[in-house]
Amino acid sequence: MHRAPATHRPSARTRTGPRTRAASAPTRTPVPLTVIGGGFAGLTAAITAAEAGAKVTVHEAHHTLGGRARTAEGPYRTNEGPHALYNGGPHWTWLGQRDLIGPLAPLPPLEAARLRLHHRGALRRTPPFGMLKLLRPRRTSQQAPIDVDFLTWATEQAGEEAARAAANYSAVALFHHDPGSLSAAFVQERLRRATKLPPEAHYPRGGWASVIDRMAARAWNLGVRMETLSRVDSLDDLHGSGSDSGMGPVIVATSLDAARRLLGDDSLTWPSGRTALVDLALRTRRGDAFAVSDLDAPGWIERFTAQDRTLAPAGEQLLQGQFPIGPHESRADGVARAEHLLDLAFPDWRDRTTWRREATANGRTGAVDLPGTSWRDRPAVDRGDGVYLAGDQVAAPGVLSEVSFNSALAAVSLALGRRSKNTLDLKQA
CATH class of the missing domain: 3.50.50.60 (FAD/NAD(P)-binding domain)
Structure with missing residues (x-):
């Protein structure tokens, strides 16, 4: 075990002393x-x-x-x-x-409207109609089952196209290369929370x-x-x-x-996800998308400076892309999908790039539950x-x-x- 010579002490804070006890109060040795x-x-x-x-x-x-x-x-x-x-x-x-x-970094209403969805090879503003069926509140008796995979269950509910689109969209809360293969109940819960209005997600400044x-x-x-x-x-x-x-x-x-x-x-x-992570800084341009979610395959890009401008220098935008990759795929495969989505949503991104970083998040994205678990x-x-x-x-x-x-x-x-x-x-x- 390698130890530091001193213990960690948070800056800008001081340690407070113990509470004063009455003289007659019994003392107890802390566990x-x-x-x-x-x-x-x-x-x-x-x-x-x-x-x-x-x-x-x-x-x-x-x-x-x-x-x-x-x-x-x-x-x-x-x-x-x-x-x-x-x-x-x-x-x-x-x-x-x-x-x-x-302090939280709120997302301006105008930015929220700049969500784009990649479906059938093109960018769209609205999801497939069938996908909306999978987001409607259902009675408890109609909840997705644990022992069936999401793609099978969702196809029965809304058709295969909508099921695949919903499964790929859910990757924003799953980080998995094949969300449709996971437990239907597991994916459904995360899909609904990720698409809830008003949004549950908040960003610490x-x-x-x-x-x-x-x-x-x-x-x-x-x-x-x-x-x-x-x-x-x-x-x-x-x-x-x-x-x-x-x-x-x-x-x-x-x-x-x-x-x-x-x-x-x-x-x-326990099974987990694996993603190719792409961080980019681009020179600011008015009208950039807030986020681009891929419905044709798992993956998305989010512009984090849309809600928190302190994350990058003035005049620059900070983007992050997460692209789940399978066991036999490489980081390069995920990066290639990220660049394709960037080409569609930010056509001049290469000329505007001021900083770039790539990484692989391997088995570090939380648990995912297979059918029956x-x-x-x-x-x-x-x-x-x-x-x-x-x-x-x-x-x-x-x-x-x-x-x-x-x-x-x-x-x-x-x-x-x-x-x-x-x-x-x-x-x-």
Whole structure:
């Protein structure tokens, strides 16, 4: 385990002292708890546990906190993928109660009207009529089934063309190269939340890092010890980490791949998505599309400076494209599809480009459920022997970051052996 010489201390904040206790009040030794991973799940777990009175230590392998919620420093404030917060989930309320969301970047009405859809090889303003049938509210008895793939079920409801268009559009919340092959119930829920009006998606001004900074400051003020550059390769390493109270229960809030290696547990696997990621800065031109969603294949491009101009220098627009790629496809295949969509929506984009970056997000896009499975079938939070999992591929409900949040609350609840208003009873979810 490699450790930093000093613990992480959020800038622009100071640590508050402990609350004053009455002289006659009985003292209780705080329960030690260790969190491995300082991303959204890890910080959620740390804050929740500290609020419950635990003595928390967070180990983060990198020099900064945030995990996949990091925002790049420099003139182009890019994230590792989209950074929207959905206000329909419990994390929105939790963050709001603690004043952790911060300023949001609203999308101007005129920009919202500049959504374009790529269908049958051309850009359109409206989706296929049959696709709208799949977005209508239905009675509970008519909900999509778990044990049938989405394409089969949706074809029966609205025809194959509409079914394929809806499946490809749902990639905005799935990051999967073949959304139609996934559980119909799983895809339907995400499709409806992604197309809900008014939109559930909101954007923290300055990117995810602004939320992470506020969460880190909250943790610090609660007395959480945060050690950066502290890579844990084995749980045995924690016994010599310097904690004067022992490590106590351990919450592993890393990617599922990292948790599998750390715990030596080959059962910690679950399907995920893989995408080619393209970030572009273009010189500003009036009339650019806000977003372009591909209905002929999974993928989309979004102009993030449409709602938050602080993400790029003045006079420039920051675009990001996510293009899911299959197991036998390369990043170049995804980039080629991105460039084709750019040619249609931004014909002069090559001449306007001032900065470009490409990357591959491999197995880092959250869990996807195959037919016959649901979130309950994913790796359990409780791994036994005082070890618990938190992350976006763990057995907890929700969409995208909501899974990380819900699993973190469940992990703390189980680790501390108590229920509170901050914990989630997954049996009732």
